[in-house]
Amino acid sequence: MHRPPTAEAEVAEELAAVRPGLLPRFTAALPGARAAVLSRLWRALAHEPLPWITGREPAAGGLVLRLRDGRRLAGPDADPYRTDAYVTAVRCEESEYADPARLMTDLAVPGAEGFAAELGHSVASLALSRAGRTSERDGWPERGWEWEQRVVDGHPFHPNCRSRPGFSVAEQLAYGPEHGPVVPLARVPVPAAECLVAGRWPAQLRDGGRLLLPVHPWQAAHVLKGAGESAGGRLDAHPLMSLRTLAVPGGPHVKTALSARLTSSVRDISVASIAASATLSEFGEVLVARGEGLLHITRTLGAATAHSPDLAAVLRESPDQYAAPGERVVPVAALATTALPGSPGWTGRLARLALRVGLGALELGVALEAHGQNLLVVLSPAGEPLRLVYRDLADLRVSPARLARHGVPVPELPARMVTDDVTVLRRKLFGSLVAGALAQVAGSGPALRDALETAVRDLPDTPDLAALCAEPLPAKALTLMRLSPRRPGDQWAALPNPLRT
Incomplete structure (x- = not known):
């Protein structure tokens, strides 16, 4: 049976035409890109409420997922906050898969065909990004845009972290x-x-x-x-x-x-x-x-x-204008790309600052979507987190009842932004800040737990803080959303709370 060319082959062919000198680096980057995307996909399979997964159970050295059709899918333990490419292969029955696109194709669940194509694009574009990156990890950039261009791998938890359908190789090189x-x-x-x-x-x-x-x-x-x-x-x-x-x-x-x-x-x-x-x-x-x-x-x-x-x-x-002389304004997503002060409590101090600001705004009545792209931190010349900068207010959630308690008038906003539903408000903040930005900096569940334990000790005792410490952490079910594109709006996964493990 004739198979159409893969996204990897298509990108390689275009690259040979427009930048042939980059082709060996692209080829060398492909295995790591597959592992990076597969690790994100495995996180989703292990933790999102996908309707065709009927059970999850620990196995020797890993995790087994039971599919609705009776098949069993096995892989390593799935830390939902881990950001390195630690999944190099998973096994479904007698077949082993290192390629996330081929895995999704063979799972053949509803929506899998289109999503598999996106995964293939994500792998190929990620390999191209790693092959062609110009930023180096040594030293601290002087300008904000230089920090941003160090973020090569895209979204830390989305399998489509680098999917750019509709962009040719030449366009990715020209605009990425x-x-x-x-x-x-x-x-x-x-x-x-x-x-x-x-x-x-x-x-x-x-x-x-x-x-x-x-x-x-x-x-x-x-x-x-x-x-x-x-x-x-x-x-x-x-x-x-x-x-x-x-x-x-x-x-x-x-x-x-x-x-x-x-x-x-x-x-x-x-x-x-x-x-x-x-x-x-x-x-x-x-x-x-x-x-x-x-x-x-x-x-x-x-x-x-x-x-x-x-x-x-x-x-x-x-955001650069909010830095005093010697300070730098760094997107939280870029923190993992650069060597930062090595003191054990640094991430905890960042978490304390971020949670103090985020929970304070939530108490007032504003839930920030404080993911690693929207949230920036002002660093001292020695690298200590001092203040935060937030950009792009388009996805706030605002509570009229909470604002009223503090004597703040409710502005005229689109209806989708206004709600008193405490679940919606907490999902917006906790899902973006804790399960997103802070988890990305920490890089694993144990490291996130240590940072949060340090942070919450000194925070004001509020019902929102109590919920953060006691309830599962919300995170957008990104793979479920891509597999059910006709269902509008966000869908959510409940992740194990590091503070309870």
Whole structure:
């Protein structure tokens, strides 16, 4: 039977044409990339509420999963907070699998075919990212975008950590932050009367009665089909870890519309998010003013859309401006890429700072989505965590009842952001901050337990803290969500709480 070429073969063929000197490094990186994606997939199989897994039981040196059709899938113990590529193979009946795409294909569960293709893209793109990365782990970068470009492997727990369908090899090399490119953003002119604008749109992005909307070159070529691509000139910028957000040297961060599926989501900018951006930015300043001086929130300077999610842009402050001389602002996701102070309690001190800020905001009535990309830490010259910076308020959850208790008016926000459901609020914060950002820094369940035990001793005693210490930790069921794309919204897994083990 003829099998179509794998994503690995397709990438190798393209790479041989556009960057042949990189091909040996790509080939050498493939086994490690397969293990990295398989480790993320095994975590999902071991802990997410997948309907076709009917039982999980410990076995000698590992774990056995019972499938609904009677098959048994065996692999190593699955620490849900472990981030290294420790799963090199799993076994289903008499077959052994080192390739996550082939495993998912042969499992043949509902949705497996499409997800297997995404896993193949994730492996191939991850190998390409590792082969072509320009950042080095030695030394501390001076600029924020350099820290971001050190994050080569993408999402620490999502099997689609580097899936970039729709991007050619040449486009990944030209736009992927790990490859260190400078990206020329098109400035597409649109009559101002045809745009929705929030905040102040800068004069340098205006041309008479027209707004010059920054557009990612991938978007210009594939979605806008080159319309207006060069009419407004270029804006050179450095891509950040989200790929669609870029840092303009000496200027703001520019969030562009990018109608491609990256990891899980199609990355455009909704008209509703543009309309709410100024209100959210003002609300962020209220939240900062109510805090203890430990949190900064980057302001939205201006946002505009041509009434289309495919043609829009948001301009935000650079987090770097919140660093005093000698300090550095580092995304939490980038902490694992650089040697940090070796004292045993460092991660615990970061956790104490992050939980103090996050639980304080939650008590006030605001649940931050504080994952490793949105949350940044201000480090002292000696590397100690001092303060936090939070960016991108678009996925907050806000409790009117809690705000009212503290005398804070409820802003006019999209309905999806407003809830008094304590489960929803805690999932938003705990799932992103504890099971996400802090777990990524810790790198394993035992290390996360040590950090949390250090952190919670000095925190104010609140019902939210009690829930954090006693209940299973929520985490987005990322694989379940990809296998059930017709079910909208987040789905959740309940992970073992390190504080209870």
